[in-house]
Amino acid sequence: MAATMKDLARHTGLGLATISSYFNGGNVREKNRIKIEQAIEELHYEVNEVARGLKTNATHTIGVVIPELNNTFCTEIITGMEDILRSRGYATIVCDCRTDAALEQEAIEFLTRKRVDGIINMPVDPAGSGLREFSKAGKPVILLDRRIQGLDCDCVLVDNRRAVNEAASLLFAQGHRNIGIISGPREIYTASERLKGYADAHKEAGIPVQESLICQGDYTIRGGVSGMISLIRRNPHMTAVIATNYEMTVGMMIAVNELGIRIPDELSLIGFDNLEFARACCPALSIVSQPTMEMAKETASLMLARLGVEGEASSGPEVKYLRTRLIGGRSVSGPLPGAEERKAVGGL
Amino acid sequence: MAATMKDLARHTGLGLATISSYFNGGNVREKNRIKIEQAIEELHYEVNEVARGLKTNATHTIGVVIPELNNTFCTEIITGMEDILRSRGYATIVCDCRTDAALEQEAIEFLTRKRVDGIINMPVDPAGSGLREFSKAGKPVILLDRRIQGLDCDCVLVDNRRAVNEAASLLFAQGHRNIGIISGPREIYTASERLKGYADAHKEAGIPVQESLICQGDYTIRGGVSGMISLIRRNPHMTAVIATNYEMTVGMMIAVNELGIRIPDELSLIGFDNLEFARACCPALSIVSQPTMEMAKETASLMLARLGVEGEASSGPEVKYLRTRLIGGRSVSGPLPGAEERKAVGGL
DNA sequence: ATGAAAGCGCTAACAA
DNA sequence: TTGTTAGCGCTTTCAT
Numbered sequence: 001m002a003a004t005m006k007d008l009a010r011h012t013g014l015g016l017a018t019i020s021s022y023f024n025g026g027n028v029r030e031k032n033r034i035k036i037e038q039a040i041e042e043l044h045y046e047v048n049e050v051a052r053g054l055k056t057n058a059t060h061t062i063g064v065v066i067p068e069l070n071n072t073f074c075t076e077i078i079t080g081m082e083d084i085l086r087s088r089g090y091a092t093i094v095c096d097c098r099t100d101a102a103l104e105q106e107a108i109e110f111l112t113r114k115r116v117d118g119i120i121n122m123p124v125d126p127a128g129s130g131l132r133e134f135s136k137a138g139k140p141v142i143l144l145d146r147r148i149q150g151l152d153c154d155c156v157l158v159d160n161r162r163a164v165n166e167a168a169s170l171l172f173a174q175g176h177r178n179i180g181i182i183s184g185p186r187e188i189y190t191a192s193e194r195l196k197g198y199a200d201a202h203k204e205a206g207i208p209v210q211e212s213l214i215c216q217g218d219y220t221i222r223g224g225v226s227g228m229i230s231l232i233r234r235n236p237h238m239t240a241v242i243a244t245n246y247e248m249t250v251g252m253m254i255a256v257n258e259l260g261i262r263i264p265d266e267l268s269l270i271g272f273d274n275l276e277f278a279r280a281c282c283p284a285l286s287i288v289s290q291p292t293m294e295m296a297k298e299t300a301s302l303m304l305a306r307l308g309v310e311g312e313a314s315s316g317p318e319v320k321y322l323r324t325r326l327i328g329g330r331s332v333s334g335p336l337p338g339a340e341e342r343k344a345v346g347g348l
Numbered sequence: 349m350a351a352t353m354k355d356l357a358r359h360t361g362l363g364l365a366t367i368s369s370y371f372n373g374g375n376v377r378e379k380n381r382i383k384i385e386q387a388i389e390e391l392h393y394e395v396n397e398v399a400r401g402l403k404t405n406a407t408h409t410i411g412v413v414i415p416e417l418n419n420t421f422c423t424e425i426i427t428g429m430e431d432i433l434r435s436r437g438y439a440t441i442v443c444d445c446r447t448d449a450a451l452e453q454e455a456i457e458f459l460t461r462k463r464v465d466g467i468i469n470m471p472v473d474p475a476g477s478g479l480r481e482f483s484k485a486g487k488p489v490i491l492l493d494r495r496i497q498g499l500d501c502d503c504v505l506v507d508n509r510r511a512v513n514e515a516a517s518l519l520f521a522q523g524h525r526n527i528g529i530i531s532g533p534r535e536i537y538t539a540s541e542r543l544k545g546y547a548d549a550h551k552e553a554g555i556p557v558q559e560s561l562i563c564q565g566d567y568t569i570r571g572g573v574s575g576m577i578s579l580i581r582r583n584p585h586m587t588a589v590i591a592t593n594y595e596m597t598v599g600m601m602i603a604v605n606e607l608g609i610r611i612p613d614e615l616s617l618i619g620f621d622n623l624e625f626a627r628a629c630c631p632a633l634s635i636v637s638q639p640t641m642e643m644a645k646e647t648a649s650l651m652l653a654r655l656g657v658e659g660e661a662s663s664g665p666e667v668k669y670l671r672t673r674l675i676g677g678r679s680v681s682g683p684l685p686g687a688e689e690r691k692a693v694g695g696l
Numbered sequence: 697a698t699g700a701a702a703g704c705g706c707t708a709a710c711a712a
Numbered sequence: 713t714t715g716t717t718a719g720c721g722c723t724t725t726c727a728t
């Protein structure tokens with residue numbers, strides 16, 4: 001068995017409280033400090049955070065619930081958060097709920113039993129049922145990337161609507177008139193925002209949205225592949241496509257590769273996330289890049305503030321809105337002569 | 349404050365032990381069971397795993413220490429492990445040590461204080477100093493992907509040596525004679541194994557290894573880019589390159605893209621990991637694919653066996669060796685003139 | 697089947 | 713500054 005404070009006390013001849021106060025920054029006589037440190041060394045003592053947590057009702061552990069761990073957007077953010085939180089003494093328990101609302105609910109209950117001090121959630125369930133109980137217990141909840149109607153808590157969001165508006169507007173400016181979009185599941189907040197941005201750009205350009213150019217994807221690679229193929233089949237005059245998350249961007253690239261479509265001559269493309277992937281595409285892909293590191297920082301800071309560790313927690317819920325960047329590659333064709341004369345896309 | 353068992357006891361008029369036994373599968377009279385379940389509902393009771401952990405000296409938490417969370421190879425494995433472990437009631441605390449041995453040591457101490465029931469580690473420090481203490485306390489340690497000299501514990505490895513041997517042999521068979529390799533840090537187990545495989549293939553083919561064709565990379569994208577560029581500069585006669593992990597594969601693709609090198613006409617390529625990325629490359633990249641899902645399963649199973657949860661734990665340390673697959677794309681040129689010559693000679 | 701009570705390792709109030 | 717002591721919420725004998 002591991003050594004306990006009692007062992008340290010016995011070993012040094014000191015009282016329990018003295019040992020405890022040593023660990024909690026209290027004043028300890030110099031020679032006792034040395035004795036304690038010697039005992040720690042000899043007995044290989046390590047504080048038992050479980051016992052401490054029971055007593056103090058704080059576990060120094062944050063639960064993170066996300067739809068999919070195997071997703072660069074998520075892992076980039078988690079990497080950043082974990083880094084900051086751990087440097088402040090907080091562990092993170094990451095639960096990947098496989099984009100399943102029931103598993104998400106289960107994960108939240110699981111974290112509740114583990115008495116985590118706070119939860120950071122990129123929610124799958126748009127109702128956020130599980131979080132309400134947790135939040136009611138007075139523990140902080142931070143929503144990441146996606147909002148939940150009627151749940152008043154801190155939020156770190158990206159201006160997705162503007163992001164896709166910018167992407168589509170760029171394409172319009174280059175003379176494209178028939179722009180396809182591989183959209184995400186309608187019930188997911190970011191997906192609906194991104195689709196709104198697509199509509200906004202059309203409105204601003206005075207061009208009507210064509211239903212056939214909108215493909216409802218599912219945020220997976222496979223969905224990106226099949227979405228791209230069906231878009232191409234349905235729209236011979238389509239000259240450009242926007243994919244609205246990283247996985248579907250990969251899928252889109254797989255599809256054009258396997259169909260042998262030349263980019264940007266036959267089709268212009270704009271993807272999402274993962275700058276490195278974009279650079280590795282040939283030709284380099286133009287993408288909407290989300291500020292994952294800032295998201296990580298903002299989220300961790302909000303959490304630390306709510307925990308009273310550092311920074312000021314505002315009284316009401318805070319919503320942070322971050323901006324994306326449009327990063328140019330070589331996947332968008334230069335100014336086109338005119339939209340009407342576009343020839344049908346080859347390969348089919 | 350959250351409800352406790354005491355609250356349940358008071359609320360039902362039962363004793364504490366009865367409540368406890370209800371939760372631990374003991375026999376409880378039917379009508380009392382109903383009363384308890386009602387009380388749980390009304391008071392929103394959730395077991396306090398912290399208290400339970402203090403008493404039982406088991407936290408149902410597994411620590412996972414990896415070099416980099418933002419790395420698909422790692423996240424694919426973690427996703428799989430977390431899935432299995434959580435379904436058995438185990439949480440995982442993931443610590444990303446940023447490929448830094450000191451941070452890794454810190455992470456292990458951190459997990460020790462948190463009294464995790466076991467540690468799964470893809471080690472950065474080839475000495476594994478931190479793990480020895482933990483292991484000595486009788487708690488299970490499982491090494492993932494990389495071995496540590498003189499640390500007797502379960503291990504889940506991939507036959508990296510054979511993997512790169514196969515890749516290089518394929519290139520030799522296609523007639524390539526000057527094959528470059530972007531290798532990893534020498535002190536990392538997998539990197540040195542992969543380089544050995546490269547040497548093995550040369551030996552088998554009866555071709556001497558040329559030092560200038562070996563580029564010492566660092567397992568990062570950036571390192572892959574610069575490694576590729578320097579390989580090309582130094583070796584005008586080089587006709588093929590193998591990149592030995594996913595990040596450097598991405599870097600390699602970025603480099604050939606930006607240098608405008610035509611694949612496979614000017615250069616044949618073989619990458620590592622991430623089948624989806626390989627398909628999205630143009631032309632599709634041939635790759636060595638590691639069995640991440642099986643690694644996850646084997647690792648989780650070993651851990652569960654050691655914890656006595658399911659399966660049999662063998663008395664001594666177990667080492668699982670898994671095989672890679674070589675997945676063909678279009679990035680390797682067909683038989684070169686030299687290949688036919690070789691075939692004639694070799695009788696193939 | 698159920699209840700009473702001890703104690704897991706720690707913190708914190710109080711006393712010395 | 714240091715020691716004594718009472719819990720934190722749970723499990724687990726040991727009675728009943």
